[in-house]
Amino acid sequence: MKPAIRYEIFPAAPEAHLFDVTLTVEQPDSAGQVLSLPVWIPGSYLIREFAKNIVTLVAEDADGPLAVSKLDKCTWQVAPAKGALTVRYTVYGFDLSVRTAYLDQTRAFFNGTSLCLGVVGQLDAPVAVELHAPSGKEYRDWRVATSLKPLKAKPYAFGSYTAANYDELIDHPVELGDFTLIQFKACGVPHDFVLSGRLPRIDSKRLARDVKAICEYQIKLFGEPAPFDRYVFMTFVSGDGYGGLEHRASTALMASRDSLPQPGETGMKSAYRQYLGLISHEYFHTWNVKRIKPAAYAPYPSAGEAYSRLLWAFEGLTSYYDDLVLVRAGLIELDSYLELLSQTITGVLRTPGHTVQTLEDSSFDTWIKYYRPDENAPNSMVSYYTKGALAGLCLDLHIRRQTGGKRSLDDVMRTLWQRYGRDFYEGKPVGVPEAAWEAVAEEVTGLALKPLFDHFLRSTDALPLQESLAEVGIQWQARGQVGAADKGGWLEKSKPSGVWLGARMGSDSGLVKLSHVLSDGPAMAAGLSANDVLVAIDGLKASQANLDAALVAAKPGDKLEVLAFRRDELMKFKVKLEAAPANTVGLKAVEDDAAKLEARKAWLKR
Template identity: 35%
Template structure:
């Protein structure tokens, strides 16, 4: 047989096998029973039923990561005691790789699989169970059948003891709050579940019913929260021209100290400090977190980089566009809260100044581009070490600044007719609604250019794929503002280290900044600083009190149990602290941009 015919036969065979598997998968019915007989010990027991099987082999898989959190977390490490049975008898279910179990199902139409999940990692992206509640981050709870990601599944939840509520964006079955339907595993893995006695209240906004589910108590005012979050929802829906949900859920975990959030298709999980709601700064920070994660229901969950969906749950999903997906969302969290008029303009400038100062005080800004930061999220962003500040930046942080720059560029170049909002809405409409796919880097660049009315090749070369220092005054100048460095006239000496003080009063070096005195003269991370110029030190804040740039000092450290003295020449501190101030006599054009940008 000719090679071409062999190839034809090969691909035809693969097609027939694939089609057969797909048809078999389409017929299978999947249900889960979730119970918590040992919630106090942090366990969930899962019973999975698969019926109407029409295949010879069944592979069961556990995702290795969760969408929105770009790190392989190996959720299968928390699974124990997996067993399978068919027709009332045990059957083999060997593990064939780190996250896959295989069952021979020839002649078998139904399988029951039982396993336990240990859940004691306290974060918005991992499951946590104790006697007070169960938070199920679904990628780390539900094993799924390979080739059946599009299959629906019914989840029955048996609560622990006196738990009486389930909070999730998954729809109820027959109005039973403890039975939920997921149309597909992509939706199940994007729908966290809170089970317990959480405080649940809600409101309607933009044609959508919103639930706020509070675990852990707190000094929040329900009516104020409902009113203020409604304003955020309306402002964000206005950017895209619609709210694509019917029902949206905020799951909020209130603890003594907590933070962070993770977006989902029709819900989000937020970490908050329970006593911060009556503190103006804390409350504004919480509303910013709400605005950030809620904005993701458009930006990332629907308007997304082309590689971020359909997801590969076995491997990393690489993109250079997290500076848009996350960075722009961080930019919008501040500007959206500003648009609600809940806080004055200066409060927004405080947020922006914080972004500027974080980036400008990182030596990594001269090493890693924002596109590289996006791509390397999997190995760097979630795994920082003592040298990360010298070699990396955050796509959140620099992406937010780039969002501001492009917003001001578009407003200025269009003389107030357009803004970044128009580019975001255009991309959402074109790629999510019409083309029903994600975007490429080049396609989003073309959208920016469409509304700026010019090519942005130089902008991309400088700021996205390059390391050009940001010209804050150019972009802020469009709106009649500029930055001033309040440390510019200081002549403070600096070692260039950060330290921690142990319970035993030992001063331990935790990081050394590139290009500083400590970096050049050999102070290391994990050194214990014991003396300066022979004088014992017990307070890190006074290490170089009274010293000036150019002074030569002797730093005595203990390294790996051995004392050594290092000669160090102090250098001038290179830190900046930018403040945004208005220019003298802003022009009419600058005021047009200012009013459009800041909703004045």
């Protein structure tokens, strides 16, 4: 039986970055069909106005053209049709991110939220999608990578695919091009690893082996079978790409060339470790966000914001598990994990906003703060990803300690999976109510956790990180930053902390430009502001090198004379330098207590 709603997608003009889309509605609304495009994509909490990329739109029925009127920024009303309705529209796609759509002569990528208009009133109806190759012999080697179910298409071939409804349609991105395909099975389930872009030589076997270890650990953590029949990783590789966006049976990723494993490499370089952590993060979302999700996202309100105070649990706890899984799966050693953890802690402590905004408020305000940062963002907000991960660490270690190792955060996650996630797409979807997450944690652990949640989520008081880590034999080192490249980590030999400026810097045509001025630092006290361009430091032309040299040579109390342009006005500042705050953290495992060593082994599963 032919689906009542069908899309045909043509990469019509790669050189102009234009997709042509034909939408056929067999039984349109007799009063006139309303069509709408989402304004945001799940997993990226910002109103992105995808409709702005629709260039032209026309409609017709068997008798000819139909009038189309726009109701608002993302909604169209078509005049009543006789019989089937056909809508043809063109979409501009030239955003290299994982969130929208892209087309040129080398590849095509799209999310359904950018290309597929929703048929209002029939969003629960099955749909079919016909994918076409661009015209021309230069595209003869292009293939299709998607987790959409084929209707008539052969594997990786152009043709027809199907989805049970519109929500499923927009949750399976599509990659088109001459890509590299790596295949493996995890817990018996086929996984495709797709790499597009200009690739270096890579160690495909190592990549498959390492990613398989991540997948199998996570599947077993929540319990077999996996919640999908097949999974697709899609990575666009470029010079400096990084990012990811989760979907129910796939993920879209961006990675730099130097983050991929090279033939002959045996160690774990930091760029590859970061890439594996990204893969782990997005794959964990298969359970935590795509199926266990806040009630506000069940279903997603595609026409506007969806407010939840639970993103600390869905993004933050996913961030806690992403690197932890690398240890538990045997991909990195403990010292490597502690380096990553120390850098996360350092990043939060160096952000003054962690004493201003709570985790619940950070979650709720993501639409106007986290995804829309400005020059004052570090002073006014905290990331629910990073601080949420640290809250998850403290919560996990607290549960383990208070239950004598009988319960952990793993048990809470498995219960949430069984109660809210496992059958999410099998019947009427049910999300986690605002108060339910904490209630489940108390039920599973048998602990009275409200005071802890009040502390972690609803106050700006410091998390008990040092104390929690000490219970599993992790030593804490707090010190001042040593040089601009110091992101945190253990120093065996202490170095003088020196002074700090209290500003973050970027580059503007080779000049030093202040990107952020921190609220607790000397730069703000002196009157410097974000976007000031430094001209001279103590009479010498400003550069990152001589600024670093001046800070290394200075002592607390010394003053720097800084000349800077603010807009087109030259201004002079006297900056009284202060000792660098002890907000750089290093972590080191110690072996001097058998009970703590056993607790650490139980936590890390090794």
